[in-house]
Amino acid sequence: MKGRGRFDGYHLSAFRKDMVSGLIVGIIAIPLGMAFAIASGVRPEYGIYTTIVAGILISTFGGSKFQIGGPTGAFIPILFAIVMQYGYENLLIAGFLAGIMLIVMGLFKLGSLITFIPRPVTIGFTAGIAVIIFSGQIANFLGLNGVEKHEDFLSNMKELGFHASTVNSYSLLTAGICLVIILLAPRFMPKLPGALLGIVVSSVVAALFFNGEVATIGSAYGTIPSTLPAFRIPDMTWERIVNMLQPAFIIAMLGGIESLLSAVVADGMTGSRHNSNRELIGQGIANMITPLFGGIPATGAIARTATNIKSGAASPISGIVHGIVVFLVLILFAPYASHIPLASMAPILMVVAWNMSERHAFIHVLKTKTSDSLLLVITFILTVFTNLTTAVEVGLLMAFLLFVKRMSQSLTVEKVLPDPNHKHEKVRANMVYEGHDCPQISIYTIDGPLFFGAAHKFDLEIMDTGQQRAKILLLRLGKVPLMDTTGEANLTALVKAFQKRGGMVLLSGTQPQPLQVLKKTGLHERIGTNHFFAHTGEAISYALIHLDSNKCLGCKHFVFRECTALSNTETQYDTSLSLEKNGNNKFI
Missing domain, CATH: 3.30.750.24 (STAS domain)
Structure with missing residues (x-):
């Protein structure tokens, strides 16, 4: 679908639908943006900035009619590793370079090529990312003290074992309340965002009954400012650019894959057809501009895009509205966000990890007991125990060799x-x-x-x-x-x-x-x-x-x-x- 066609037949009733869906998705995106930022090793407000800037730009310039862009769980292990190794400033440079790469991919019409990555590889690294996200929230869920974060999975698991005796019952209760609400809200209150409802209720309970006993966003990161940061170009030296090329490429590839998968899901739900190359260009523009406002890399968010469609979205206007809603909430309610317990954020990410784990597809591929099963397991293990870069490289190499072997046998x-x-x-x-x-x-x-x-x-x-x-x-x-x-x-x-x-x-x-x-x-x-x-x-x-x-x-x-x-x-x-x-x- 070409850009102009995205607004064909647009009318006032469609605008009303976009306003409603944008409002709903915007409210849902707020806790997710903060949670993804914290899990990525940066301050929570950077997730909010990303949701606003990237969300508006992806909807404006992207190739999907219903795409909602912003920070996503898939990026967490990559961004956390970059922050740990290179620092936040270099993360901004990596995001900017990734944006350039995505634009180049779109201009050279490589959108369709990204979808050629074998399904077992994408399922394997997605499930691996889910495990990393889930395990990374155990410390906040239990309220453990003195836990240091490491780049590798085994070191983080050892940290949990060393500090298991420091479980905070108040944090555990706060997290439990939030988790129960998130799980039950879709059944009993389907029109209310479960994540937002869980955060509000658990935060109020913690403030009234466990005041001072549970770590909050404010105690861990300071007060969240109620304005967007000033426009600032990161300090990009040639040495920094060279060092960040590989991380930027991984961000670009994963961002391209996630955004196009999300666009395909949207097509399946609506019968529309996205423009994959324009989508990459839109993602690239968003990832070039977002770092200039302190934001982290962004891509298409499958869950939020699906919610956008289910809420009645009619055009990209809903995605723009969603960004504006988050901006207004930032201005009006940012100080209150500082009181949110970290234990309330943990269940949100755990549920996100569970939903993105591709568990049914994972089991299905395993049951085939073919070379694809081996490819899936190896990609999954490497994602968890090494890093996503190694996992994808080895996974693609294995997929190539298996393809050659199959084709040679077909002659x-x-x-x-x-x-x-x-x-x-x-x-x-x-x-x-x-x-x-x-x-x-x-x-x-x-x-x-x-x-x-x-x-x-x-x-x-x-x-x-x-x-x-x-x-x-x-x-x-x-x-x-x-x-x-x-x-x-x-x-x-x-x-x-x-x-x-x-x-x-x-x-x-x-x-x-x-x-x-x-x-x-x-x-x-x-x-x-x-x-x-x-x-x-x-x-x-x-x-x-x-x-x-x-x-x-x-x-x-x-x-x-x-x-x-x-x-x-x-x-x-x-x-x-x-x-x-x-x-x-x-x-x-």
Whole structure:
């Protein structure tokens, strides 16, 4: 759907729907923005700034009609690792660079390529991220004291074990209240945002009955300012830019994947169609501008986008309204947010982690017990125990190798001969057996792509079946959709070896792409233009003309209908004249 089409037929009633849905999503986004920021290792207000700025820009410039953008749970492990290793200032630079990369991806129309990442890889790292988010909130849920945050999962788990004796019963009760409300609200109060209701109720209970006993946003991070920060360009030196290129690339890739997945979900819910390249450009603009206001990287949020649609959104206006709502709440109610207990934020992120875990898809892939199951488990384990960068790199490499292996197995090479019992004497593999095989003509059907992963199999199969004894090699390429330079090189080697000992190579049914490759590399000319045929029958007729007639005398194989005459001295001459005159054969 093109940008202008996003507002086709827009009217006043649609605007009312956008106002309502924007208000609802804006209220939901407030606690999530703060929670995601805290979990990412930065101050809570930075999540609010991101929700406002990125939310408005993504809806304005993106390619999806219903997309809601902002900070998301998927970014938490990456952003936390960047903050721990490089600091907040460098995180802003990484976000800015990621924005540039996303714009470049969109301009070069790479939107569709991102969706080619195998499903087991995305499920694996998404589930891994969910585990990291969930485990990262255990300390706040239990109110543990003295817990230091580390980059790696095992160190954080050890910290929890070392400080398990410091459980704060007040924090545990506060978190429990919030969690129960979040879980029950959709059933008993479906029109009220469960996360916001849980925070408000648990915060009030903590303020009235546990005052001073539970850590709050204010006690941990200070008072949240009620204004947007001043526009400021991060201090970008060449050294900093170089150092942040890899983190920026990971942010850009994950942001692109998440935003396009969210857009696809929105398409499925509404029957609309997003523009993937425009979506990447919109995400890029948002991630370039947001850091200038202190915000963290953002992307499309699947849950908030779905809520936006369910609330009746009609256009991108709802996403813009959602950002304005968050801005107004920041101005009017920011001081009150400082009293929110950290224990109230923990259940929100735990529920987010549970919902994003892809547990059903995870189990489904495991049940298949295929190479995809292994790919899923390895990506998941690496995400949890190393980092997302390693997990995605290894996952994609494994997926590539498994794909090559599968494709190589899909190539079949069969030696065939005509079946006289078939109406059109169709060639079949079961017609080749001991005592029934032409000593001078070898015919092979190649089925599948002839590329680097399968080219060796093609070569070996033909050599192993003894084609070296034949004078003429006929290759049926009608079922070869693709040939790369490796496949062409193997075919060239085979042709050269065959021609070196005086043999002739014929090709039939060659498809356009392989034919183009053969012409560009010169193999077409080496084989000979007159040795390419549209149909197998034509190629067989040509081959029969060029047989060594002396070797046919007395042959008892009789694999072609002409063999009876060719093996007889008295009729061989007349048969050869007939073949040269007609030059046609019914074999297919």
